[in-house]
Amino acid sequence: MKTISKIFIAAIITILVLVPLSSRIVVQASNNEPERPVTKMTSGVALNKIEYDTIQTEDDFYYITTQGNDMLVTTTIKNSDGTVTLTSNPETGKTFVSSDFMTEEEIQELQEEADSQERIRDLISETPSTTSMLRSQTGSWAWSSWQNKSITNNKKFTIQTAITALGAKFGMYGVAASSVANIIVQYGMKTGYFKVRAATRKDTDYNYVWTKNQVKLYKESSRKTLLSTKESTARKTHVLYG
DSSP states (O other), X not given: OOHHHHHHHHHHHBTOSXXXXXXXXXXXXXXXXXXXXXXXXXXXXXXXXXXXXXXXXXXXXXXXXXXXXXXXXXXXXXXXXXXXXXXXXXXXXXXXXEESSSOHHHHHHHHHHHHTSOOOOSTGGXXXXXXXXXXXXXXXXXXXXXXXXXXXXXXXXXXHHHHHHHXXXXXXXXXXHHHHHHHHHHTTOSEEEEEEEEEEEEOSXXXXXXXXEEEEEESSTTOOSEEEEEEOOOEEEEEOOO
């Protein structure tokens, strides 16, 4: 697999997993267009179409499709080499990697990249007034405090590995993830320095709440040079009381 292709995949892996909401909350998608991609995790499971994106690097084009339902988010990354598919559980942060062109060793390396990302937990629990907000009539977003986080790869990130890591650690999918991954690759980063925060907002049905997160990417560990600010797509989640 081309070096730039590897770097690009690595960058996308890093952006792919939702900020965990705690064991009380289950992520629920809000689109209604069924698709049925087949992997070990999604065989026979209908996924709702979410977003499309295209990225051009010096050496290649990447076509990225993100789909999801209440249990899974699947990101398909296609370039001239072939296809890499990342299937993620937004609640647990677990990502399954498959590809039609990578060797078993390359797939395992990408899988280890996904598994190595320590998931950010308890951001939502730090969000001010979250509990009262569930019963409030206000539609404002309640944000947690900012946290300094980083993602690291033994090699320079690829689009695929960056998207994978971003999803696995920050719960960022789709266009937001691929945009940040593209910057990581352009700067040839081995470590991405971030500030991250999460937000909740009430739904008209008190059994549900909307959640999203915001990620700021910096050039250096001092976090002085801001390169990009992105928000994940707001997701409707079911609140299990008790």
